[in-house]
Amino acid sequence: MxxxxxxxxxxxxxxxxxxxxxxxxxxxxxxxxxxxxxxxxxxxxxxxxxxxxxxxxxxxxxxxxxxxxxxxxxxxxxxxxYTMFHLAPVGKHHLQVCGTTPCMLRGSGDLIDVCKKRIGHHHHVTPDGLFSWEEMECMGACANAPIVAIHDYYHEDLTAESLSAIIDDLAAGKDVTPGSAIGRLTSAPDGGPNVLKDESLFDGSLAKKIKLPNLPEKA
Missing domain, CATH: 1.10.10 (Arc Repressor Mutant, subunit A)
Structure with missing residues (x-):
């Protein structure tokens, strides 16, 4: 650190x-x-x-x-x-880009490049006071990498293009909706949940029938 x-x-x-x-x-x-x-x-x-x-x-x-x-x-x-505390003035919209391994493997470097191009160097505040950014260590949403936190909310599954669109909206004074940029449901697999769809896998019907000792005949 x-x-x-x-x-x-x-x-x-x-x-x-x-x-x-x-x-x-x-x-x-x-x-x-x-x-x-x-x-x-x-x-x-x-x-x-x-x-x-x-x-x-x-x-x-x-x-x-x-x-x-x-x-x-x-x-x-x-x-x-604690890195959540800003020790110097930040922009109205402060972007926190996760750069730890899962996010890095999923393209956080591209997000950092966008921040450098659109905002400036690390912790720089744009002349209009609207934007600043910093790279963060793991923020705990690895399944939805890469992520950027804005106003304490996570924007997940980002690409350079989707992050640029968010910055455009913020610059225009528009509200931005946190969550997955690809419509992922919470941390489910891309495309939606795809596990335990066969009820027999969890309703007990595949279990081997056994007779417990001392159990009444009709039980």
Whole structure:
């Protein structure tokens, strides 16, 4: 894993505070843990900060440390460990491309090429602020590789062409529908489920008849 660091000082905001909506959610998460264990809410609070601002800034880390009674370095350790937290500003539409082996074997390299051509280098934000992208480690949808996560939802079974079409729609302000680009049903085989169609394979009719000891004659 590459070293992850916070955005440079000139990018950091001067302060951070919870919005009214986020404050309600913070209270909800703190209410899930005993007062002596409120540090357990560090990941939910980091996630709320990112949802509020689009990324996790250094002032946000300090605010979370203060709210949870944690040393700042402990919050920093969590934020820099998990790649789901953006440590610098990202585009309105941030694309996370899985580049681990199953996706790579199924063409994620082509998807990365599209991102480089349409958006720019890794973590670059387009001048209009609409797009950025990054390569991710395995995101756990290997059966439907290759995948790209957009707004926390998976777009699966992609090709360079289908990803380009998604980027076109996002650029035009259109909604995009997550899921399989080829109409795959959940993680079923391409073309639909094709197993256990013969009921005799699971209804017990092929089982050898046996007589259990002490069983009544008519049973």
């Amino acid at each position: 590459a070293t992850r660091r916070l955005a440079p000082p000139e990018v950091q905001p001067k302060s951070f505070d919870w919005s009214a909506d986020s404050a309600v959610k913070v209270a909800f998460w703190l209410g899930k843990y005993p007062a002596a264990r409120k540090q357990s809410a560090v990941i939910p609070l980091l996630w709320l900060a990112q949802k509020q601002e689009g990324w996790v800034s250094e002032p946000a880390l300090r605010k979370i440390a203060l709210d949870l009674g944690m040393a700042y370095i402990r919050v920093y350790e969590v934020a820099t460990f």
